[in-house]
Amino acid sequence: MKEQKQLKVLMIGPDRSVHGGISAVVNNYYVAGLNRKIKLKYIATMVDGSKIRKLVQAMIAYFMFLFKLPFYHIVHVNMAADASCYRKKIFIDTAWSFGKKILIHEHGGDFEGFYYGRCSEKQRLKIKRTLNRAEIFLVLSESWKSFFSEIVDKDKIHVLQNGIVIPGKEKTDYSSHKILFLGRLCKEKGIGELLEAVPVIQKQICDFKLVLGGVWEKGNEGLQEKAEKLSELVLCPGWISVKEREEMFQECSIFVLPTWFEGQPISLLEAMAAGMCVAASAVGGIPQIMGDESDATGILLPPKDANTLADELIKLLKDEEQRRKMGQNARDRIISNYDVNRNVEALVGFYKEIGEY
Numbered sequence: 001m002k003e004q005k006q007l008k009v010l011m012i013g014p015d016r017s018v019h020g021g022i023s024a025v026v027n028n029y030y031v032a033g034l035n036r037k038i039k040l041k042y043i044a045t046m047v048d049g050s051k052i053r054k055l056v057q058a059m060i061a062y063f064m065f066l067f068k069l070p071f072y073h074i075v076h077v078n079m080a081a082d083a084s085c086y087r088k089k090i091f092i093d094t095a096w097s098f099g100k101k102i103l104i105h106e107h108g109g110d111f112e113g114f115y116y117g118r119c120s121e122k123q124r125l126k127i128k129r130t131l132n133r134a135e136i137f138l139v140l141s142e143s144w145k146s147f148f149s150e151i152v153d154k155d156k157i158h159v160l161q162n163g164i165v166i167p168g169k170e171k172t173d174y175s176s177h178k179i180l181f182l183g184r185l186c187k188e189k190g191i192g193e194l195l196e197a198v199p200v201i202q203k204q205i206c207d208f209k210l211v212l213g214g215v216w217e218k219g220n221e222g223l224q225e226k227a228e229k230l231s232e233l234v235l236c237p238g239w240i241s242v243k244e245r246e247e248m249f250q251e252c253s254i255f256v257l258p259t260w261f262e263g264q265p266i267s268l269l270e271a272m273a274a275g276m277c278v279a280a281s282a283v284g285g286i287p288q289i290m291g292d293e294s295d296a297t298g299i300l301l302p303p304k305d306a307n308t309l310a311d312e313l314i315k316l317l318k319d320e321e322q323r324r325k326m327g328q329n330a331r332d333r334i335i336s337n338y339d340v341n342r343n344v345e346a347l348v349g350f351y352k353e354i355g356e357y
Contacts, residue, residue: 007038007348007355010068012061012091013078015044019215019239020184021162022078022107024266031165032344038351041068045087058087065091073355074101077134080108080263082118089130096133101354104134105160109263109284110188112147132156135354140264141285158350161285163343164269166335171250171275174324177317178209180252180276182240182267183259185224186217190258190281190303195226197310198233205317209233211252213240249274253323254316260303262286269338272297272330277323279312289338290330297330 013022016030026042034040045061046054069075075095079088085108095102108114115124128151131137137152138160139145145157183189194210201208210233216224227234240248249255255271257280264285271278272289278298280286290297299312316323 007074007351008041008072009038009074009076009351010041010043010065010072011076011078012043012045012065012088014046015048015057016042018046018048021263021266022080025107025162026078028162028164028266028340029344029347032163032340034344034347037344037348039072041072043068045091046084062090062094065094069095069098069100072100074103074351076103076105076351078105078107080106081111081114082108084108085111085114085127089127092130092133102134103136103138103350103354104131105138106144106148107140107263109259109261111144113261115151128152136350138350141288143284143288144263160343160346160350161288161338162264162266162269163338163340164266164273164334165340166273167246167249167270169246169250169274170331171327173250174253174277174320174327176251176253177205177207178211178252179254179256179313179317180211180213180248180271181256182213182245182248182271183257183265184217185212185214185236186220187223188260190260190309191220191223191227193258193304193306193309194256195223195230195234196306197313198230200307200310201314201317202233204314208317209235211235211237211248213237213245213248215239245270246274249276253277253320253327254279254313256309256313257281257286258301258303258309259283259286264289269334273334273338275327275331277316277326278330279309279316291333296326297333298326 013026016023016027043061043064045058047057077088077092131152137156138158139148145159148157185191255276255278257268259281262284268280281303282300283303
């Protein structure tokens, strides 16, 4: 019997050290052994830092991509909106001109706002043509499948939800009145509403604290200064490492994500897997993560509503048993549906569907 050749996949996306969701997804793939199931080469197209550093990295990545491209069957493109889309468009068009099989993996939570709000009609036509060069187009939720069906051939679109490494340690202490946020610190993540809710919450929960784990984005419209004025109640430790994150999941009882838009946040999956009670906006793929009976795993919130946010967090902070129940249900749901090992098996299945041997 003829030996089956190994699938060869050239994957592109942000550097694995970048603070963001796509990097977390890719790192989880490596932990789950994707690089042992196929021949995988990862090229970083973006790094954190200045515009010059990002431009230099993009140029280096493109030349490396050109050098490696002839030796790989499939190009897997991890993409978001705005600059990420324009940057990846160059790689996709190049791979298509080489006759490669293309899998586009769309992660961006605000692609709709980008495509219909920040692109001209001419830009939309070019982006649409590029996206349809994919044999398979992966999205994170059923809602995004519906949206992208307006742009990409529906038969190409498949839902592949994010997967995470399930922590072995189970949360047992829900007595804390600390609330945790992890992610980019900017208005689009609902930081303004969170800070507006802080003094309201503190009036009823005297030992309440909010931990904002993340890096302040430039042009945060005075949010950082507002947080500093609330420094007795709001802790800003900066970007939190994997080890520190695990400690925070044990130390805090509620994870909050009042974001305006979202794909499928890794931070939410990780918090639920750790057994935290969660309160998150009902946008993007978040309702799908929390399930049809979302009130069993946490609280779904309307975005951009500081009053409701404060009210719901106060209710949770006053009810330790409810936090415990929701946290345990949340962990059970993630274990059953979002283990990265199953995610990787599904991804390999997509590669096999379009791959050449």
